[in-house]
Amino acid sequence: MGARTGGAGHAGNVGLLGRGPECAVFDEMIAAVRTGQSRVLVVHGAPGVGKSALLEYAENAATGMQVLRAVGVESEMELPFATLHQLCAPLLDRLEHLPEPQRHALETVFGTRAGPPPERFLVGLAVLGLLSAASENSPLLCVVDDAQWTDRTSAQVLGFVARRLLAESVALVFGTRQQPRDLLGLPELEVTGLNDADAYALLDSVTPVRLDRYVRERFVAEAQGNPLALLELPRGLTLTQMAGGFGLLHADTLPDRIEQSFLSRIEDLPEQTRLLLLLAAAEPTGDPSLVWHAAERLGISPATVLAHGTDGLLEFDTRVVFRHPLVRSAVYRSAKQKDRRAVHLALAEVIDAKADPDRRAWHLASATTMPDESVAAELERSADRAQARGGLAAAAAFLQRSVALTADASRRAERALAAADASRHAGDLDAGRNLADIADRDAQSEYQRVRAHLARGHITFAAGFNNEAPPMLLAAAQRLESFDMALARETYLIAWGSASYGAANRDSLMAISQAIRRLPSPKANRAPSISRSKVARCSSPTAGAPRFPRCGRARGRSLRLLCRTS
Secondary structure, eight states: OOOEEEEEEGGEEEEEOOOOOOOOHHHHHOOOOTOOOOOEEEEEEEETTSSHHHHHHHHHTTSSSEEEEEEEEEEGGTTTTTTHHHHHHGGGGGGGGGGGHHHHHHHTTSSSSSSSSSHHHHHHHHHHHHHHHOOOOEEEEEESSSGGGHHHHHHHHHHHHHHTOOOOSEEEEEEEOOOOGGGSSSSSSOOOOOOOOHHHHHOOOOOOOOOOOHHHHHHHHHHOOOHHHHHTTTTTHHHHHHGGTTGGGGGSSSOOOHHHHHHHHHTSOOOOOOOHHHHHHHHHOOOOOHHHHHHTTTTOHHHHHHOOOTTSSSSSSSEEEEEHHHHHHHHHHHSOHHHHHHHHHHHHHHHHHTOOHHHHHHHHHHHHOOHHHHHHHHHHHHHHHHTTTTTHHHHHHHHHHHTTTOOSSHHHHHHHHHHHHHHHTTTHHHHHHHHHHHHHHHSHHHHHHHHHHHHHHHHHHHHHHHHHHHHHHHHHHHHHHTTOOHHHHHHHHHHHHHHTTGGGGGHHHHHHHHHTTOOOOOTTTSSSOOHHHHHHHHHHHTTOOHHHHHHHHTTTHHHHHHHOOO
């Protein structure tokens, strides 16, 4: 698995990031088969390392060739010839060209003919003959993925065929985690992890916000170049969850069956070792000094833990690194809530409040279950600092958590409004909508309620609902006039701009323009708040459709002059 790159590959196919040598092997294989040679290749490596992506590369490279594909299925491992049937089904119309004993053998194993179980040798010869006959018209590529789950009878037959391909234009490629014994001795290609440079490039391609440097480094170190880990770990996370690595612990990442193998090993470790693993899982930076100081607060003895070892799941070097990202996920998600809170509190207590106040605030928040104004206020200050640095996603994450820890309804409404706005700017529109709803629900004044409706209007416009947004923004602007004329004028500006996209909003644009014309003039020492000559063309009841586009063309100048603070 890997990210597609723009580099040209065989026959116009694109390459795979960091897989140049492997792709070259497949290019040579396809070229050889096109000249009448046979090729066999067993591609093996760890789950998620990129075997399937390489097989797909081979299929894409085989332009003009016949491609047969089968996938081993774990639930079908006990079904004889299940994988073989997948592979050969498209060729069954060629059975009549086989010698009768071979044809009967294959018809019997595929259930189209009644009879006693045929000799396995005849089945193998039949499949070999079938593939050879199919290749007479055009070269043939046969791909068997997840071969570790191929039923034993299919594996035996395919191994038999692979060893007897000679001058047929046939390529037979297997993808497997470990080589089944029936494929031992065949040409092989081991697929290992990406190098660091390619791993960083792949991670960056799937993370729309910048990760903290240490989190990014630790992420790549723990993935050990595994492309699936790098691609899947950020998936399902909101932009705000990824900021600072704070949300990585809560993601459902790779398939449960992989994570379960780590869980069973974790459960066999001593209690202090499990707690140390949880402590390391809860701190994304991987700072060994920080982890050990927090461990001391929890009564964890380094000597005791190191004496028992961590079963290779955790390593202490210049960074604390898990063997695989799924170990971190498995450790954290399987821990008891009280243990999670304890390690977050220990980390908060050992982090320097002056040197890293934001990470300390986050750990405090994770250790807190009940509303706590002091922690909520710290999170709010962290959000201000993040926003000042341009970290919109991190600011939204801090504010979202601050809302959850705020008891006072009016203050919670204000923080929800700020969080909704930050989430919108970070691109997390679903979270923004939810927070606007919280602000509306908890509003203690009409002003707060109007601003909640304004937040919904902004989010609706940002989401691309250009027909729904203008009337929402117009209504909010009209209600804001009683509370904040400067904000009302700004809202009219945005409403007018949103309505000027497309003739479908003609009525909204006219209504907004008429409302703008009714606004009082700003103070004498300010620039004109409204370009009335421009607005008048859209607000006139006689403005017909042919004149409407002129409103859109005038948008650039009008928007600059439309509203000023009074």
